[in-house]
Amino acid sequence: MQQDMIVIVDLGSEENTRMAREIRALGVYSEIHPHDITLPQLLDLPNVKGVILNGGPNRRVEGVDIDVLPELYHSGIPLLACDHRAAQHSCDLTVASLPADRLQTKQLLKSFLFNICKAVPNWTIDNFISDQIERIRRQVGDKKVLLALSGGVDSSVLAALLIRAIGKNLTCVHVNHGLLRKGEAEQVVKVFGKELNANLVYVDAQERFLTQLEGVADPEEKRKIIGAEFIRVFEEEARQLDGIDFLGQGTIYPDIVESGTKTAKVVKSHHNVGGLPDDMKFELVEPLDMLFKDEVRACGKALGLPESMVERQPFPGPGLGVRCLGAITRERLHIVRESDAILREEFANAGLSGKVWQYFTVVPDFKSVGVRDNARSFDYPVIIRAVNTIDAMTATIERIDWDVLETITQRITHEVPGVNRVLYDLTPKPVGTIEWE
Numbered sequence: 001m002q003q004d005m006i007v008i009v010d011l012g013s014e015e016n017t018r019m020a021r022e023i024r025a026l027g028v029y030s031e032i033h034p035h036d037i038t039l040p041q042l043l044d045l046p047n048v049k050g051v052i053l054n055g056g057p058n059r060r061v062e063g064v065d066i067d068v069l070p071e072l073y074h075s076g077i078p079l080l081a082c083d084h085r086a087a088q089h090s091c092d093l094t095v096a097s098l099p100a101d102r103l104q105t106k107q108l109l110k111s112f113l114f115n116i117c118k119a120v121p122n123w124t125i126d127n128f129i130s131d132q133i134e135r136i137r138r139q140v141g142d143k144k145v146l147l148a149l150s151g152g153v154d155s156s157v158l159a160a161l162l163i164r165a166i167g168k169n170l171t172c173v174h175v176n177h178g179l180l181r182k183g184e185a186e187q188v189v190k191v192f193g194k195e196l197n198a199n200l201v202y203v204d205a206q207e208r209f210l211t212q213l214e215g216v217a218d219p220e221e222k223r224k225i226i227g228a229e230f231i232r233v234f235e236e237e238a239r240q241l242d243g244i245d246f247l248g249q250g251t252i253y254p255d256i257v258e259s260g261t262k263t264a265k266v267v268k269s270h271h272n273v274g275g276l277p278d279d280m281k282f283e284l285v286e287p288l289d290m291l292f293k294d295e296v297r298a299c300g301k302a303l304g305l306p307e308s309m310v311e312r313q314p315f316p317g318p319g320l321g322v323r324c325l326g327a328i329t330r331e332r333l334h335i336v337r338e339s340d341a342i343l344r345e346e347f348a349n350a351g352l353s354g355k356v357w358q359y360f361t362v363v364p365d366f367k368s369v370g371v372r373d374n375a376r377s378f379d380y381p382v383i384i385r386a387v388n389t390i391d392a393m394t395a396t397i398e399r400i401d402w403d404v405l406e407t408i409t410q411r412i413t414h415e416v417p418g419v420n421r422v423l424y425d426l427t428p429k430p431v432g433t434i435e436w437e
């Protein structure tokens with residue numbers, strides 16, 4: 001069933017995303033479009049029941065007020081103007097102006113959606129899944145899709161959706177670069193290879209990455225090597241597969257919104273797999289590109305993925321590589337992986353897993369003196385980092401209970417060889433970044 005849709009036209013508001021989320025929370029699907037959307041483009045979108053002109057502080061572009069094309073005022077589709085200036089447009093269509101006050105806003109929004117637009121609240125994850133399965137089948141036909149399955153939330157949910165839609169015509173490639181957390185590669189193989197019976201190519205490239213990284217201490221250099229090597233391994237695998245026409249990509253809505261709009265500056269550029277050689281051209285399949293992160297998680301749950309996979313905290317592409325500071329050694333990589341697993345276990349025991357945004361351990365490349373069994377030790381410290389944030393641009397530290405910290409310290413210093421101290425990072429962002437490298 002195709003859902004009803006409310007289109008938000010960006011007239012320089014900084015609240016487009018919030019508005020879209022509020023409408024979706026009321027059960028109606030909503031998308032954000034630029035101010036210069038044409039009437040044919042608007043009419044081409046499925047089931048548009050109403051349009052919200054969302055004006056705001058960025059409405060003046062290069063000294064001139066921007067507005068929608070005049071024809072939109074005569075489209076016959078109900079309009080709601082959320083900008084005082086927009087109300088000046090006298091036209092014979094439904095134009096209501098929306099006071100800034102939030103409480104009233106919600107009531108007005110509801111009344112606009114359900115009384116004026118007569119939208120049906122049929123935006124549900126199950127409807128989304130069945131729509132997308134149809135859409136994927138239409139796009140791909142009986143051709144083949146390739147997907148780099150990292151095991152992160154977005155690529156895992158995408159894989160599960162593509163498996164539902166096209167089964168064995170999807171090939172997932174999981175590259176284990178040796179910088180994954182404890183148990184991650186095993187979970188990918190178990191969930192996708194065994195339970196979902198996917199066409200999964202597991203590539204054990206651990207030695208290859210570690211060799212490339214040997215002696216490299218500069219953080220940016222490490223990132224570059226990991227990124228480039230990843231593309232190389234993925235490309236080698238892709239070349240061995242026959243007749244692939246499509247590349248699955250776990251782009252989600254914030255990636256698109258954050259790539260910048262016509263009225264706001266770019267927050268960060270849109271990451272994509274990119275970097276594949278020019279002679280390897282694939283058409284992209286991006287069925288999650290209209291979902292917010294929490295909707296991606298809900299989609300994963302509805303598709304039967306385990307909670308531990310869907311509720312996973314963010315994890316950088318270069319993985320533990322940027323948490324094993326300086327030149328990576330096998331010994332310190334082992335320390336960071338094992339201590340991270342203990343930290344996660346104890347956070348779960350303390351009921352903190354769903355509450356704290358991101359938490360992990362870091363291992364620096366220096367040692368300190370300690371004492372164990374009446375003898376001097378000279379071992380590495382482990383640093384605990386636990387932060388909360390909305391958008392990762394700024395972050396505050398989580399005030400972890402002292403007892404929890406002591407349990408973690410006790411376990412790490414006794415269960416992980418080569419560690420004689422545990423430290424707790426109290427630095428917010430700014431001045432620190434979330435990661436140490």
Ligand code: XMP
Pocket residue numbers: 223314315316317318358392429432433434435436437
């Ligand atoms: P920072 O350290 O810049 O991190 O405060 C902000 C967020 O981004 C994640 N992060 C990365 N993610 N590749 C990624 O995919 C990277 O190289 C990378 N570096 C940092 C970090 O984990 C945090 O959530």
